[in-house]
Amino acid sequence: MPRRGEPLRKLGFLTIGRFDADDPGPGIEETLEVITRAEHLGFDSVWLRDRHLQPGISSPVAIMAAASQRTSRIELGTAVIPLGLENPFRLAEDLATVDILSGGRINPGVSVGTPMMYDHYKTALYPDTHALEDFSKERVLRLLRCLRGEPVSDFEGTVGIEQFTNRIQPHSPGLADRVWYGGGRESAIWAAGQGINYLTSSVVTTEGTESHDFATIQGEHIDAFLANHPHPESARVSQGLVVIPTDSATDDQIRRYREYAAGRFDRTRSPQGARGILFSPDFVGTSDELADHLFDHAGFQRATETAFALPFSFEEDDYRQIITDLAEKLGPRLGWQPKD
Structure with missing residues (x-):
């Protein structure tokens, strides 16, 4: 684990991939350029947010497919795909296809639950079944079964000149082992029980804890995951926080970064809502x-x-400065070394 004097195993970042709704092309191209630059800087991974009915990445699998053809080494992840808007059968086909195109570099992060703003578009998404859809963790299990190559059809054979298999095609061995799940303590325990990986973020809930300290709670969630995983020595846990190094930033950038963090600080003071949602402060400073x-x-x-996590609303030059300082300044101070 990355304590002082111990190396950080992998360094990556998460991007929302924002664009202008009236002219999305330049913003999408910018996201692909950020991923390409990240590989040149030696990052281990880039993760894509998934946003629907917003000017951000709505199809991270498509972005990963394009990025896989511009890169050769860096891992490409999603944080996270909300499975409530997906058919696990079809998603498994897409993920496996892109994983093969990338040479086995895809890390699908997923979540479940009723989709955000669902009542406003449920009839467009599921015209006949919107009241019957199951948004439980069973959706994750369906995806895992598909990715693992378990039978999804009761027929296998040849019809005329067409051959049919009983499992998802293409099959990408090992992809199911690179599935990640995000959530709180109970989700961490559940993910461990499935033998999959665990994503943390800058949001936790206070359910199951007496603490109101974000870092303590996040640590408790990771401990619960590792304690319940069948192979804790090889289990992967990724920490997500908003971390903004200022080493090479201009005075104007530093001012804007600090204003951004200050404008979001009040929400970190105490838990919110019935579940006790607690946000992490954003970290801004030198490496x-x-x-x-x-x-x-x-x-x-x-x-x-x-x-x-890269902030939502910064400019292209800001993101370039931040990821460069992450790789060249902060990473080495955390004991991390860039990849060739």
Whole structure:
């Protein structure tokens, strides 16, 4: 685990891939250029958010397919695909296809639950079944069964000149082992029981804990995951926080970054709502300052890799400066070394 003097195993970042709704092409191209630049900088991974009916990435699998043809090494993940808007059968076909195109570099992160703003578009999404859809974790299990190559059809054979198999095609061995699940303590325990990987984020819930300290709670969730995983020594845990290094930033950028973090700070003061949702503060500072914060952070101490989240509303030059400082300044201070 990345405590002082111990290397951080993998360094990555998460992007929303925002674009102009009236002219989406340049923004989508910018996302692909960010991924290409990340590979050149030596990052281990880039993760894509998944947003629907918003000017952001609505089809991360398509973005990963394009990125797989511009890169050769970097891992491509999703954080996360909400399975309530997906058919696990079809999603498994797409994920396996892109995984093969990429040479086995896809890390599908998923979640379940009623989709955000569902009542406003449920009849467009599921015209006849919107009241019957099952948004439970069974949707994850369906996806896993498809990715593992378990039978999905009761027929296998030849009809005329066409050959049919009883499992999803193409099949990409090992892809099911690279599925990630995000959520709180109970979700962490459930993910461990399935033998899949665990994504943390800058949001936790206080359910099942007496603490109101974000880092402590995130650490407890990771401990619960590792304690219940059949192979904790090889289980993957990724920590997600908003971390903004300022080493090469201009004075104007530093001012805007600090204003951004300050504008979001009030929500971190206490839990919100029935589930006690608690947000992490955003971390802004030099890489020396950020490394000190992270080494003292209970969640970071327990994670095996990171996917620091890029802020939603910054400009292209800002993202370029941030990911460059993450790779060249902060990463080495965390004991990480860029990949060739």
